[in-house]
Amino acid sequence: MTISDGDVRGVLQRATDHLTDPPGLLDGVRQGGRRRVVRRRSVLAAGLAVAAAASVGGVLRYPGGRANRVEFASPLFDQPTRGDLAGDELHRGRVLEAWRQRLARIDLGVRGEPHVVWAGATPAGAAAYVIQRSAENPVVTEPDGDRLVGFAAFVTSLEDRLKVMTVERVTDAGMDGNSQAALIGDGNDVLLVLDDGRPVVFSPELRFAADGKVRRTFRPVVFQNGAAVLEVPPQRTTITFALSRTPVGARNSLRVDGTRKILFPEGQNLPEPTWLTHTLPGANAVWGDDPEAEVRRYVDEPDALAGYNDEGGTHRVDSRPVLTVYGVSADGRRLLVQTIQYVGHPAWAVALLGPVGSPLRVVASRVVDPDAAVPVRLPLPDGLGTLVAAEGAAFGFRLRSGPWQDAGRDAALVPAGAVELRVTPPNGPASTVPLR
């Protein structure tokens, strides 16, 4: 029988037809990518000592003749077990048995004996953290050249047995890319945080101020004998707590195992938001030759919006539309409006203003009302008018009893003197909204 090239193509295609993107791939990549950037910057700035400063740091030795095998000396593999159950041989035996069974199922190449780094009691039952050396030490990051040195995971109680949580790779660059904490317990209400020698702060609740800024109260995590056990409000559909090294920030936030099942229930990918960007008339005069790139610089690296972002928190992308509007104010400044939203909380529209070449600063913010004829209605200070936005709608306004004047579609900046706004949605009658 002859099998043509086309048949081979079809076979390979069909053998992979069952594959779909892993849930939360994009978010996971971005999160992991950021950690890599941070780690890389640390290494470039201060040398490997930065990574080695943590208790997991180690030393590589290359035995002759085996390019894919190194000896990695690290306290993480060798130090005595810490925690209040460190001397409990029964618990240790159960932990190691659970670990061996788990590894047998996923077929990882390991060598030597597994090591219980920490073992202790928590309100969610006995728990542990286990690590074992990998059989080989291939380079797993390029161009950094980090080598795989082992595998590690939290072990937690589930009813009357022990369950190994996510088995993660450990590299010689340190544990910054690994989960340093685990969310455990039937109610997802216990946080187990390992002590790597660096200060960690914790905030249990996400709250917002009247202007939409994130209000968190952080307190230091107090470690005892290698770990800290924190009680948190039950994490049901969102992650409300934040856990971060200092200073608090996205780059310092700790990775927490056990959050994925809450952010992506039943492994489902949730709908991505629609990214809406609208340009107001005259914007090019202040936003330059490549306005979209310039706008993105402010949206993506939002120092001015820092107070509105939940630095240190863990969230998935919301499925509501994300709006960006940019233009020019009546006094010639750059105007940027951006919506910010977290799952389970209202979206906020935030307006920023600033002269060309200077940082923008927040001048107004207001909750987005998705059910209103005009979901975004944001009065600007200094008599600069009102920014309005409604996807697909046509806007008009009038000054006192004057004639209606067209103001464009989707988004508009109506002057301060306008007394009425006319909104014509794509599929419906026009309505009039008083502006004063």
Added chain:
Amino acid sequence: MRDSRGAEFDDFVRTRSATLLRVAYLLTGDRHEAEDLLQEVLEQVYVHWRRVRTVPEAYARRALINRAASRWRRRSRRPERALGDLDPSAPDGTENVLLRELVIAALRALPHRQRAAVVLRFLEDLSVADVAAALDCSEGAVKSHTARGLARLRAALAGSGLVLPVSNDSGGFR
């Protein structure tokens, strides 16, 4: 919030991750390993986005090949798992499952560069020059790897009874 990689990076991941996952799966023979590999590679792309944004797929493909090679070398020194353990994925038609296991087993029997050449040429439909760039070898070597790999893959498929050729070259199954 997006960051400085912006919508461009997001679009790349959204539009190309499915194809890259297929390649990763055929190179590793394991769905979970393929997903891990894909995530590692995309994180690498993320880190170097400014440098590779004009050719992100070529960069990602090459990284995928290199990383899969080191995994393959590690795996090749250990006993193979039972085929049934390879990919306990969602329920599927029996013939599809059998075909998948057959393909994975046949690819697994190939040396890494032969496997990569076949996958890139016949799954991704890349030109010989593009495969040479991905494998960092000459076009002649690509032709050689492809021909040898393809011969062995054809032999495995022909003996299975799962693949019947069609008269045109569009590929087909019955």
